[in-house]
Amino acid sequence: MTASSLPASRSTNPFAGLMRGTTGPVIVVVLALLAIWYVSAVLLNTPFQHDIYARAKQTNVSIAQLVGDTLAQERPVLPAPHQVVAEMWDTTVNKAVTSKRSLVYHTWITLSTTLLGFLIGTLLGVLIAIGIVHSRVLDKSLMPWVISSQTIPILAIAPMIIVVLNAVGISGLLPKAMISTYLSFFPVTVGMVKGLRSPEIIHLDLMHTYSATKLQAFLKLRLPYAVPYLFTSMKIGIAASLVGAIVGELPTGAVAGLGARLLAGSYYGQTVQIWSALIMAALLAGSLVGLIGLAERITLKRMGMAR
């Protein structure tokens, strides 16, 4: 009988409804962040612009011109959002996708590594989880290591794995994907162990009264219960997998991939290139997580578990 404390009256202002949800505030916050970005760009790029004016012996520059110039430098300290967008447009639409200067090409390299690593990592994670749930010894001996494996800054190993595997002739996708695998198996293992153990005792007892086999109990009870957990951990896993792919691209001598773009950009001071690679990585992460979220919603709806 607890009374919900909803607002006592509804406003007729159409914006009020928008602002009460999350959409309105998110838009406002994003716009505010963009504004801060522009202001920071002007402020951070001003000193260098002054140097340019000094060298060109230009004096009496108007504020408007100063602002315009700071937002149009070739290698700004902080590029303005529109510069990044322009660069992204230029490197995605105006370049052939097979060209090494195409951002699509680099994104594809990173994406394929991410997906391969994620796939292996998820399979591995699910298998380990099944083992841990069904074997007391594995639970006792492996689980503590699964957890402590994540306290190890494993990304530190990335360059070594790449270089060493290259040295013995294994190159290409697989070494990078291994790093992604390592980063993504953990959330999946932990989530699946939790999920496979989530059926209540009473349900397991019910299975017991039907004298169901372990396999039947697994397929009919544990697995369906674990599905929501699997999706939650896959969202974390794919984000981690992308980080692994990007870091895995750093030591390959800046050949290809978003990580390589970051490294090359930092070598040559191409800030616009760094930022566009960064934004691309963010978009990639967002859409990958979003896709899994979509799959989650569809699957859970099919299973009748949607909330």
Added chain:
Amino acid sequence: MNTTVLDNTPSPGPSPQGGRNRPVIDIEKLSLTFQTNDGPVHALSDIDLKIEEGDFVSFIGPSGCGKTTLLRVIADLEQPTAGTISVNGMSPNEARLARAYGYVFQAAALYPWRTIENNIALPLEIMGLSRAEQRERIQRNMELVNLTGFEKKYPWQLSGGMQQRASIARALAVEPDLLLMDEPFGALDEIVRDHLNDQLHQLWEKTNKTVVFVTHSIPEAVYLSTKIVVLCPRPGRIYDVIESDLPRSRTLDIRESPEFLKIAHRVREGLKAGHSYED
């Protein structure tokens, strides 16, 4: 609305509080409507009620009749949409700020990171009492609810009944004249409940506080109360007010007496008539 007194005994009568008729709570034409996505819900409609000092008043009724909402309005946890209400002669908001009442919830709502004594100290800290005063009140009220010896325990180390007793001690520690209790024993089993009913009754007799008590148990309401308010749902309204003629001092045995059964019968009739079972 039916407010005749059972047995037609003149209402003040030879009651021990004789003469002290200052209303502690005075509610007139009070209504509360919630706006929900499915349209307005009339939680309370046109409530008139006076509660006098030293009364033990029970609100009883089926789910959705607004009994908890009414208690929350008295406690200034909900705002009425129409009508007036005064608590100790003040608005509920002023009364809350003056810490005029103690409130006991359905669950004990003790903080798991505080020991029992520190849980009882919580309102006292907020009121800014001195350490010594806090100690003294904790000790006194833990004694009152028979919890002495459990000061250093954490809530999760105690049984449900003991937790609820601790939460009553916490409400008493504020030393209010008015105690608001929202189905405090609803989650407990019958045996513990009987025991706590007995203890609560003795406590009320000893301290002579005004108690407003929400319940959905007829025996509990009849055993504890001097006045029983029967509410019915859709819209939440008062169906019957029964002044109990049971002696002020009672034991659990009274539940077998014909007088008790008579009142219980009237409450049951009220609940039946006020509630449509079609839904």
Added chain:
Amino acid sequence: MSETVFLRPRGNALILSAATGVLALSALLGNAFGDDFPIVSVPRLTIAAVLLAVLGSAFALGFIRRLPGDIAILVSSLFSAYALVATAADHPGEATGGFWLLTLAAWTCGWLFVERLAAWQAVGLGAKQVINVAIPLLFGIWLLILWQIVVTGFGVPKVLLPAPSEIWLRLTGSVPTLWADFQQTFLKAVLFGYAAGCGAGFVIAILVDRVPFLRRGLLPIGNLVSALPIIGVAPIMVMWFGFDWPSKAAVVIIMTFFPMLVNTVSGLAASDAMQKDLMRTYAAGYWQMLVKLRLPMAMPFIFNALKINSTLALIGAIVAEFFGTPIVGMGFRISTEVGRMNVDMVWAEIAVAALAGSLFYGLVALLEKRLTFWHPSQRG
């Protein structure tokens, strides 16, 4: 534990013991190294094989299933491991069939002991805590032993994977370098960045919480950002703040900020309606409500962020060093030594990082246990 305790071995233990016996017996007949170097010509390997064969078959046939038998199993598995490690070191890369059979036998014997430990625990014998630590510890030790035996036995090139013994030698031999790197990366960049990032996240969360509009606007963005590869800002930070540790600390700050923000905000929303009503009936003010109810309630969430951040901070600092450093630092050392193919030094550095990371995490977890002892997940 009394002598009368008898544990019926489960299926796994039977299979393992039988395997131990059979493998050790066949190892006795095989060659250890090359074609003309039988196991029986090496005394310690012979002793190990005989021990394993006898114990394995005895257990499988239903004898020695009490405590002394289990201790014998532990001792002989560890002795066999020692014998194998020591012998392999004398003949790197020459191991053949018999040697590997014996390795397998030693390993199944070790596993058998872990099975026995788990079985003890299942019937409530032995100190629960000790066994909980002992099982993963034994697992780790066996992992190291197998790593050592496989690398020396197969003669895996050092460039590909050095043996644990080589890593240990390098670790103890270059303490000053490792310490300097640790100081630069951990004591400066990580600790400073962690404190500043978590602190800022916490303070901003409290501010955001006061403004519902900001809370609704920032929380989805914070959640999104938590899923982004923030580590990519490293090159930008290196450009802005230079090669030295402040740029790494900046990366760490950005990486740790968002998990803290998101977790604290959801933690502050975790107190339930009844508890807030209770505080309202006491006419508690905003700060009293915050300090006495909402912050304690948010503690488990805050510690969740602190734990996540403890690993993120180290990763962030090390990876940021790949983008440019002065000539010291854990990330710098890893990337340069990889270039020089000094893989054992890289592993030594990783061992230090692993140790630092685990200790850091452990410390935060310990603090969590002390401060959120009341939470159901900690009462266990």
